[in-house]
Structures are given as structure tokens and as C-alpha cells.
Amino acid sequence: xxxxxxxxxxxxxxxxxxxxxxxxxxxxxxxxxxxxxxxxxxxxxxxxxxxxxxxxxxxxxxxxxxxxxxxxxxxxxxxxxxxxxxxxxxxxxxxxxxxxxxxxxxxxxxxxxxxxxxxxxxxxx
Numbered sequence: 315x316x317x318x319x320x321x322x323x324x325x326x327x328x329x330x331x332x333x334x335x336x337x338x339x340x341x342x343x344x345x346x347x348x349x350x351x352x353x354x355x356x357x358x359x360x361x362x363x364x365x366x367x368x369x370x371x372x373x374x375x376x377x378x379x380x381x382x383x384x385x386x387x388x389x390x391x392x393x394x395x396x397x398x399x400x401x402x403x404x405x406x407x408x409x410x411x412x413x414x415x416x417x418x419x420x421x422x423x424x425x426x427x428x429x430x431x432x433x434x435x436x437x438x439x
Contacts, residue, residue: 315340317430319409324436325399333394335409335430342390343367346412349383349394350423351405352432361407362394363420372420377403399437406432 321333335347348363362383363372371383377396385392392409410426412418418425 315342315345315411315428317409317411317428319407319430319433322407322433322435324438327400327437327439329399329437330395330397331399331435333396333407333409333433333435335392335394337390337392337411343387344414345428346414346420347383347385347392348410348412348420348423348426349392349407350410351403351407351435353402353405356405358408358423360421360423363412364392366414396435399435401437401439404435404437406434408432 315337316339318336343366346365349361350358351361352358360374362381364383364385368385380398382395409430411428412426416425
């Protein structure tokens with residue numbers, strides 16, 4: 315499956331952004347979707363994930379209550395709504411697909427087989 319992330323940009327602290335991850339090439343509903351981010355000089359970290367059906371979502375503690383992940387299996391697109399953004403949210407955000415048959419945890423990036431290019435989110439104070 316090919317993934318294309320978009321929606322990043324430069325915002326001020328407290329603002330909102332919505333990232334999109336458009337998928338093509340394989341059956342979208344055969345994959346859970348995850349968002350990860352990598353800040354300069356830091357390792358990639360889990361942000362959020364959503365099951366193939368959209369019924370279950372998972373969040374990092376740092377974004378819980380501020381970010382919402384969702385998906386539209388008809389449009390084959392996943393979204394990350396980011397509210398109350400903080401400077402520490404500044405990073406390159408990437409979406410990734412985890413096959414439905416992979417029972418591994420949503421929180422580890424090595425359980426995701428397909429990755430899109432990142433989109434940069436910069437939050438100024």
C-alpha cells in the first residue's frame with residue numbers, strides 16, 4: 315500500500331492542524347493505520363493508531379486529549395486532528411500501515427510494513 319501524508323505547516327501554540335494520510339494500491343481496510351513523529355535530534359515516537367475498522371484508537375500519553383485519529387475506509391484516508399498544539403509537538407509526522415494479520419502492538423514502529431513520506435509540523439511559541 316502506498317501512503318501519502320499531507321497537511322503539515324507552521325502554526326502558533328494553541329492552534330490546530332489536521333493531517334491526512336491518503337492510501338492507494340491495496341485494500342485499505344486490511345491495515346491498521348498509525349501516526350509517528352520524529353523531532354530533530356530525537357528518535358521516532360508513536361503518536362496515535364487506529365484499528366482497521368476504526369473502532370479502536372490508541373494514543374501516546376503526550377497527545378491524549380488533544381489529538382484525534384480517524385479514518386474513512388471509503389475515501390481510503392486516515393486523519394490526525396491536532397488541537398492545542400504545543401512547541402514540543404514540532405516534528406516530522408509520518409503515517410504507516412500495519413497489516414491486519416500482524417497482532418503485534420500498535421505502539422512499535424517495526425510492526426508497520428508501509429510508510430508514507432513525512433509532513434513537517436512546526437509549532438511556534
